[in-house]
Amino acid sequence: MTLPFAPGPLGLGCAPMGNLYRAVSDDDVQGLVDVAFEHGVNLFDTAPHYGYGLSETRLGAALQGRDRDRYLLATKVGRLLVPVGEVEPADGQRAEGGVDGSDDDIFVDTPPLRSQFDFSHDGVLRSIEASLERLGIDRLDLVHVHDPDDHLDEAFAGAYPALLRLRDEGVIGAVGLGTNPAWIGDAVLERIDLDWLLLAGRVTLLDDSGLPLLDRCLERGVSVLAAGVFNSGVLADPVPGAPFHYAPVPDDVLADAQRMAEICAAHGTTLAAAALQFPARHPAVATVLVGASSCAELTTDLDLLAAPLPDDLWSALAGRGS
Numbered sequence: 001m002t003l004p005f006a007p008g009p010l011g012l013g014c015a016p017m018g019n020l021y022r023a024v025s026d027d028d029v030q031g032l033v034d035v036a037f038e039h040g041v042n043l044f045d046t047a048p049h050y051g052y053g054l055s056e057t058r059l060g061a062a063l064q065g066r067d068r069d070r071y072l073l074a075t076k077v078g079r080l081l082v083p084v085g086e087v088e089p090a091d092g093q094r095a096e097g098g099v100d101g102s103d104d105d106i107f108v109d110t111p112p113l114r115s116q117f118d119f120s121h122d123g124v125l126r127s128i129e130a131s132l133e134r135l136g137i138d139r140l141d142l143v144h145v146h147d148p149d150d151h152l153d154e155a156f157a158g159a160y161p162a163l164l165r166l167r168d169e170g171v172i173g174a175v176g177l178g179t180n181p182a183w184i185g186d187a188v189l190e191r192i193d194l195d196w197l198l199l200a201g202r203v204t205l206l207d208d209s210g211l212p213l214l215d216r217c218l219e220r221g222v223s224v225l226a227a228g229v230f231n232s233g234v235l236a237d238p239v240p241g242a243p244f245h246y247a248p249v250p251d252d253v254l255a256d257a258q259r260m261a262e263i264c265a266a267h268g269t270t271l272a273a274a275a276l277q278f279p280a281r282h283p284a285v286a287t288v289l290v291g292a293s294s295c296a297e298l299t300t301d302l303d304l305l306a307a308p309l310p311d312d313l314w315s316a317l318a319g320r321g322s
Helices: 026-038 054-063 121-135 152-168 182-191 211-220 251-266 271-277 295-306 312-318
Strands: 010-013 043-045 072-077 079-083 113-117 140-146 172-179 196-200 223-227 285-291
Touching (some): 010 295, 121 140, 172 182, 182 196, 182 211, 196 211, 251 271, 251 312, 285 295
Parallel strands (some): 010 043, 043 072, 072 140, 140 172, 223 285
Antiparallel strands (some): 079 113
């Protein structure tokens, strides 16, 4: 694990602090952090890409005055922030908007910056230096390589050697990977001495393609942060037009989610509670990571994680198509 202490069962994903889909205020962020501490949430996961520095800046401000030994802080490398209009894509790098690499920006009311892929050794060092400055802290507990899907060669040659050296020198606590596709996790796990894997949207009730990867993580002692447990939203509220993997949910996927909601209701619970607790059942999963843009959302997620679920619910959900 190579962290000073274990994270709690629920971690806070900080993309919403970067105005993901809608603007939030500095007061909203401060409230989120305060509620997190009140309920024992001790891991905060951010990235330079989230709001183009806004998430890191706001999170750092909200953590000021807190005992640094009471919380774990994770950020990411692989994207450098550059001023709008000064982007010069080269060698397959380009400025990007959405988290899926599209030009459709999903962050609103952000600083005049954009992300540019850079998985080089020097790029990683520059990224960490900038993150520490934005966060206003002097150390990072966990650093993930962020979505290296189309840049694996550069990540293997530059980013990971840099992070492993920084880990050995004690500059950072642990080295991780943040990804959506399970095959990226497999590729990195084969070559890199990872401490952590952040896997988003692939250990869910609708997409469990990441389960074999979690089995391999368990064998190798790699701890897992399970993110994207609602598959962008449809598992929290299965209605037409709900998001699924950052796009409107297809009709067949919506029908499946609605069938699961009916099964959960018949068992006296909700689909959202089952979705949040599903990845936590795998022994490799140390923490379920949720993004929240308000105190109410965070307390709801805490309640969902603590909700008692009947043992036969899982077999009923697994057999829904039979």
